[in-house]
Amino acid sequence: MRTGAVFPWRSGNRFDLLVDGGEFFPRMLAAIEAAERQIELELYLIEDGYCATRLIDALAAAARRGVRVRCLLDGFGSMKLGVLLRTRLTDAGATLALYNPLHWRLGLRNLHRDHRKLLLVDDRLGYVGGAGATDLFWAPDAGGQDVWHEVMVEIRGPLIADWRSLFEYQWRLCRERRLWLRPRSPKPPRIPPSPPLGEGMGRVAYAAARQHRDILRALIRSLSQARERIWLATPYFLPTWKVRRALLKAARRGVEVRLLLASHNTDHPPTRYAAQRYYRRLLHGGVRIFEYQPTFLHLKMVLVDDWVSVGSCNFDHWNLRWNLEANLEALDPAFTRAVAESFESDFLQSLEIGLETWQARPWYRRLYQHLWGWLDQLMVNLLNSRQ
Helix, strand or coil, X not given: CCCXXXXXXXCCXXXXXXXXXXXXXXXXXXXXXXXXXXXXXXXXXXXXXXXXXXXXXXXXXXXXXXXXXXXXXXXXXXCCCCHHHHHHHHHCCCEEEEECCCCHHHHHHHHCEECCCEXXXXXXXXXXXXXXXXCCCCCHXXXXXCCEECEEXXXXXXXXXXHHHHHHHHHHHHHHCCCCCCCCCCCCCCCCCCCCCCCCCEEEXXXXXXXXXXXXXHHHHHHHHCCCEEEEEECCCCECHHHHHHHHHHHHCCCEEEEEEECCCCCCHHHHHHHHHHHHHHXXXXXXXXXXXXCEECCCEEEECCEEEEECCCCEHHHHHHEEEEEEEECCHHHHHHHHHHHHHHHHXXXXXXXXXXXXXXXXXXXXXXXXXXXXXXXXXXXXXXX
């Protein structure tokens, strides 16, 4: 894989949408237990607990039976993974690498994070999505339900080779300790045109901080070409100006635009308040806004007509400025139906925010929104001035 490479569309794959930790973690652990040759794990958030212990134990057991196990963890997101589990993994023969460990000398470069969530097993299985290995995603023995609502996609087929290429490239850079030093490309490579809807059609899309954003460019192109529907789910709705403009333009030309966002169940209330400064204009423009009620909505998924993008990217200006991200793009009829059904189920469990309701919100919520929105914009302007 060369710097800034764009992956092509490939057919002949199979995609299974797995909703919430109780569905996807057992499938992932079973895949690890059946591994014969190699396992690659790239993960942002992992911390001590039931979930991480089960994952580390499975990886360690695979390494002891001769499977090549490589784990690339984010230096910040893995800070709560204790020495005991790290040692258990490396003593079994697995290789552990950290992306950008925090250091005071790095200054703003500490903000560069590997936000991807990827598990590859041999040449036959891949898992891509937005889940971390914490008890907030899966802790059945703790006697509670999944706290964070999330999805992962199980992938089979030729696309696995592209996911491995993406992992290998970042693994090599991380081992060389060159994490953010690639210069910005003067002319971004063209993203491939979307093929017709076809069984098993998929593509790897990714972001590498400021150097590569085909994941965003593909989204904006799809939003601009939408004919019937745009359904977008994200826990942190701080989109770029281009995304907001594309959503409004689509709504004005008659496309059904729905946003599925986090409610009061969130791990970052200030981010939610900052995002709400966009509600008024979007509602006036015909965009429908739904806030998911049962738990914290952590999934990142987009359905535009038949095109799907799902993975780690929140499509917000913070993610795209600093983070490594990776999404699956798909044009597969069965997968599109599964994603649409997941959205429909979530909409039914959400509170729709209407324009009248929004205008009648209490004064203190308006104050929070103005305050956090102003601080968010201040930070954006400050960072832009330093580039």
